[in-house]
Amino acid sequence: MTGRERIREAARLVVKVGSSSLTTPRGTIDVDRVDALVDVLAARRTAGTQIVLVSSGAIAAGLGPLGLRARPKDLATQQAAASVGQGVLVARYTSSFARYGLRVGQVLLTADDMMRRIHHRNAQRALARLLELGIVPVVNENDTVATDEIRFGDNDRLAALVAHLTHADGLVLLSDVDALYDGDPRKDGAQRIAEVRGPEDLEGVELGTSGRVGTGGMITKVEAARIATGAGVPVVLTAAAHAAQALAGADIGTCFHPGGRHPGTRLLWLAHATTGRGRLHLDAGAVEAVVDRRKSLLPAGVLKVEGDFAAGDPVDLCAPSGALVARGLVNYDAGEVPDLLGRSTRELASTLGPEYERELIHRDDIVILEPVHHHK
Template structure:
């Protein structure tokens, strides 16, 4: 993690937490009007001009909205794409590069330019900004996660607007978030936000393309509400990296972990934060998870697959039990103890993820056998779960 705020001191013992937003019905977007802490994400297409580079007009317009909200008392965390886009023109590049090394170079040049623009724009309102650069590893390791939380929380209490981005300069394919939409959802969970707003160049989610007569979907209470919707695929062209698919995924991550989310256009930013009926609102459909389980559900590279029988699947999914060797029918992949693996039912549907206690070399001779039998024949170290319930998250 990188921050211009230095290493923050610990909050004093007994210090009061910030006042939380008033209680509201899960589908009530008016919660945004009273939210005390909001994560707002803006994508590259919303900030760039037709000629390339950052659009001063677009950036200033967004900052005016966020600054007004900050001055009204709301703590605002801005997750902003645009570093790579800002670095294209100075490097003489006509479009977003495909190779990682050139993306890293463009991000290195563009990140400073982007933050300088935000510093100047928010400064005109008397608001200080900071730069926070994260990699997925910062949310994989407990100490780094705690450090990121302390830094962000302290900045917010000091009245600063943190500008967060993925650390594209050092991130690799193995540790990338993949898009800033998902990063925003994880940051919202990290800072215990009251709500998340995802801004793009599309005003809402539609059941099919608007130009084909699509109808806006105003409310999503669960995945079933989008089962028939045509939301396309992740964007691959231009200056952005995501698309509506990544926004839906991010909104579902947030809503599934206790944080409502709104997907709308940057032009609707003011109306969205005022709780008006714009965009698509994802109401809460789950409770806040521990950082460990949130990481396990969305971040780790999966090293293998375990296939439990129907009884074991039911025990894991419905009764929240550990996975025992007796209930496993097959093992796939190459993994070591402690690696993340997925659990798939006999039909191939992934139902959970977990940290495995045995290697892919050890497991085949354990399948279908009880822990007592294994302890008797192989040793006491085998009298334990393959995946303990505390290291398992149902998807």
Template sequence: MDHRDAIRAADPLVVKVGSSSLTRAGGGLDTALIDALADVLAARHAAGHRVVLVSSGAIAAGMTPLQLAKRPSDLATQQAAASVGQTALMAAYTAAFGRHGVLVGQVLLTSDDVTRRGHYTNARRTLERLFALGVVPIVNENDTVATHEIRFGDNDRLAALVAHLIGARALVLLSDVDALYDGPPSRPGARRIGFVPDAEDLGEIDISKRGSAVGTGGMITKVEAARIATGAGVTTVLTSADRAGDALSGQDVGTVFAPTQRARTARQLWLAHATAPQGGLVLDDGAVLAVTRRGKSLLPAGVREVRGKFSAGDAVDLVDLGGTVIARGLVNYDAHELPNLLGRSTRELARELGPEYERELVHRDDLVVLRRGK
């Protein structure tokens, strides 16, 4: 089975749609676009496939009712627009899927839901129960209670994490761009990249183009989402919303990102992409190689510096001497305990301080490599 056939057969499936694919340029919902998307996904649902729709558009949908000429920049107005727009968005989806006799359910997630392990498993249980009840879950970031500035791209990343969360076989990212190109799509001669064997190998491709007026992201967030998803073994396709049906039927549209052969476990994906680091540990060259190439735990002897304030059990970044984050893991000590331990062997520490100090700073089972050392 090739990668496009894998998309056609994928169950479960996650589809993410951006604000620009659901709304008019000046804000407000375009119900014709929503109906067209619902037609495609309802057909997939009717074929017996489990489908999750991750939808942006709440803020954009609230702009017209609130008479906002452009997307608000301050958090309070963003939250107000999301509050008004979310009800309109779900009403539109309820009506659009209802034409096919399909029930939808709203699932609003915050950053805590994908960074705290207990919340993470609760979210998965909820989605699985909705599947069992024959419901199409519609997921969105809970913009109305966000405590940090709402950033476009969160829903791209969220969609990849949801795909990992439910064990999806494919992720479809829909936007106003029909594919990834080897340069700005508006540039004469720019060519569509139909297949990407490894999303890590895109260093020479210009993906810096900004998003639309109602969304504020671009290709960078979608490629990052593809990296997350393919790292979890999820085939990913990027295309425009009007090609959704073609993409889901396995036709040669958009850009397909192949799942990597080094697929991470659920725990590794959680550590890499669903945790917020509370500090960092700077490693010497020997420790970098031990962690990234030899699959070893991190010991006090290989750490040069402690950064930030964290407690035992928190996620921390492991950083090389050049400042590059090479791994992330759960630390076994509080930050204030570490300065007197650095550069010393665990045997020496146990002899001087007691047997409880003969343990790793970060055990290899609680560590994920993000970049291989040289």
């Protein structure tokens, strides 16, 4: 079954809509656009498919009530606009879905909710229960408490992680662009890329930014598609005006097809939903062992440690050049690591005790972030 067919037949779909697809030219929420989107989603929900809606637009919805003429640039005012606008946005969805006898539930997530394993499981349980109860979850990043340092930055990535979190059968990304093109779609000669089955289909494609109200561009959408397809979830990217055709599996927009092997939940979470709490700098031999031979990381191969982390936290693994090569869940607190560096586990066990005869990071807790060919 192709990616489009899987979306057409899906029992559970995640649909993401961007700010620019919900707003007027002045940046306020457009009631008619919201209703048009809900018409499509409600029809699919009534036909039996569970729908999770990941919706941007909280900051845009707050502009009018706060008397702001443009999206604020400073974080504090963005958070204030999001606080006011999130209520406006959910109220709009509540009344729009109510036309079809459907109820919505608000779910606000932060990047930290995805990074910390226990929060991750709680979000998973909450979304599963909402779907069991027949509710349409409306998910957004919690912009009121998010910071520049810890945030998704765009709901495309959040939507991909939610698709993975909810074991969705498909992800539909709706924006103000009808497809991915091999050039600037505003210029003559640009060709739609209808299908993406691997990185080779995107070679030579320039991914410029797009969208006027939101924060995302084509780069974030392709990255989101990479995360989702990596979890086995097909993705269709198109304009909100084509939502009905996209959900019906029509030849519209760009379809990203899942590849072969898919990492387990923990490794996908580690690769895409976490930020390293510290850094371990590896020597060339350790990089080769971890990256090429998929071995555990031993203290003997670590040159330097940075950051403040606890046992069980994600940490970044770096090559001698400083390049990020992998991420893993560390078995020691940051304060313990300097005394272990360069020493064999056997030596550590004989001098510090048998509990130190263990890996710094076990191979099952390591995810490779990119292919590494040069370790020097």
